[in-house]
Amino acid sequence: MNKHYQAKENEEKIYQLWQEANAFNPDSKINQNLKNDDLPSFSIIMPPPNANDPLHLGHAAFLALEDILIRHARMKGHDTLWLPGADHAGIETQFVFEKKLKKEGKSRFNFDRQTLYQMIWDYVQENSNIALEQMKKLGASADWSRYKFTLDEDITASVLETFLKMDKDQLIYRENRLVNYCPKCGTAFSNLEVDHQEQTSELYYIKYGPFTLATTRPETKFGDTGLAVHPDDKRYQQYVGQEIEVEGLNGNFKLKVIADDFVDPEFGTGVVKITPYHDFNDFAAWQRHKNELPDPIQVVDFEGRLTNAAGKYAGLKIVNARKEIVKDLEERGLLVKIDKNYRNNLAVCYRCNNAIEPLPLPQFYIKVKGMTNEVLKCLDKKEFKVYGAGYDKVLKHWLEKLEDWNISRQIVWGIRLPVWYEAKNNPMIKVTFLDQDEQRITGKLGELLQKHQLGTIKKGLQSLSAPIDAKYLIKVDSPGENYIQETDTFDTWFSSSQWPVLALQNNKEGDFARFYPTTIMETAYDILMFWVMRMLMMGLYSTQQLPFKRVYLHGLIRDGKGQKMSKSKGNVVNPLEAGEKYGIDALRMAIVIRSSAGLDKSINEADFKAMRNLNNKLWNATRFILLQREENSTKTKKKPAKFDKKFTKKLEQIQSAVSRNLDQLQLGLAAETLHNEFWHWFCDQCIEDSKKGLISQEKIFEGLITFLKLFHPFIPFVTESIWQILYQEKLVNDPILMCSPWPRC
């Protein structure tokens, strides 16, 4: 044996050994032999990484944690499956791809949707193999033969089926509401995908007839349909119910004053303009006062420009329009003052950081109340458990207040809604398409059909927008040539929320019955409500069973100072580079040791070093034990040494402590216990005692075997490398440590 453990030399060899033995597949002979039929099956669905994402420490963390659970379960004799996959990550991926297009001087508008989809598909294919290889490098013992992608044909077919079933169950509806729209990304988002940024803005005090009112968005004033005051506000009571004349930039107009207690009399002047199509509060107020107020007016379009309703300001971008309008208001003496130090929170796109526009758009929604109630019942009955610093309470809070889920996205990269409009009967549908000469044409379907064939429009189609009263059919396949399909795609989370069900149903025969519900869902706490909550809802809905029994949430990996890793700070650790330098085992152990569910973990170079030293220590302990064995092989067998009994007892204690920790998902504690006991008890005390003959070599060897097994889930490469040496020396019987039984306690 070498004097030092050479991680790099061994890792590839060992991974290949496992693969050749088919050791990751629960159906393989070696795993069938290991299996104990009295134990239930054990399964983890890997949170599918974004297909185009390169690996970062977050991936390394979930891979390490899940691999530990899986390897432990496998050795214990469970029928064990770790099912890997990849997610198409709709918006994320399309966003990355569009950035790439931009570099080539192109944009999504240069292509019809089929071509664009195909281009993204090819791009993702190129990249997804990289991620796959990287996961293997980290030692993941997932069954790659069962790998699934969210856009695999069978998966998308199942997603559509679910949608149809939900429609039948009347859980789907289409409604024209304000959505969180990002004009830059060109799509709507759910509430969960909107960030808020505190900022200083300008608060404008503007004259509205007899009133002065405060607003941060003067450019939306052309969409005003009323004014509101608080019902108890004495100052304005005489005006409630009155129509007042207002001097405007595009001529005078009339606004009705309503009373509603959403108005805060303390804020500004206590009068607020109602602009239903550009503010969520105003929209809600309009719905409460529908019979008193006229129909809403849209002033901002989906590209972030003012509409014709803005008169001479039509076509201007929001920011420019605001400047112009403020200037004109000032000239007309309608601007009372500007508060330049007004602090407020701006809703921004989580993806591109640009301002989110509340805009009216007909979208498909899922009614969530029934589903959340079912999950809440399960939570109360403790039918599943969330591991991680108080996140069970967070989950409960979310389930209680969740609003209906907008599942329509105006992007191409995803599963297209199986919604069909009859072309001739829906002349008001707005369509954008590329004609034969690649000219981008936008217009109402009714008018376009006079000049263009429907087939041409469908072929070059980019997007369509059907009015709220458009008739539609929900059907997997086209109802006929004269139908045109909705261009919206499903929110990515709609498919990933069904992942445990879909990935097992569309896999090897019998997998669903064998491995569902899964045992543990392990993922990062920051997607608890995006993903975990929705998996619980959707899993319960489509199978009447919760998709998993335990949820283990891990935290963020931070740098040595506890700071978030980010490119701009330059403190990002590339897991593969760290693995190259210190060994994958050291990387994994550094991530896991002393980590706690739900809490962030800091890691620095010193941690990697310390863990590399641990691996080397294990290697050298083995080396010494083997050397000693050789030297003493000629001597006759002595009777048990003085401390043997005590040694056995302590070893059993460690075994049961580590097993208990693993069963209770205290992985950080298990790793720490192993580290301390191995180093400071087994090496520093016992091996030293054995030199003095106080502990027999048989016992020491037994101890080594036990530690190799207990350590294996955490540091699989070094333990297996050592095992292979022992196996060649015929000192152990099982050919592969990974598929050898866990020590019994």
Next chain:
RNA sequence: GAGCUUGUAGCUCAGUUGGUUAGAGCGCUUCGUUGACAUCGAAGAGGUCAGAGGUUCGAGUCCUCUCAAGCUCACCA
């Protein structure tokens, strides 16, 4: 504004259903080790476990309050 979490050695963090003298890694001091490992060992310094009160035979651990930090959600135009 609401909720959640955290506060333990110089730094980063463990500490299981409450139970001997509160631990680890890194750092620090002194010494040792040329036959497992300098990727090592031994000894040591360093903690009113954020603060106050309470429950208990016993509290780092449970309860209440205070302080500080972080995260999430909501939000007034």
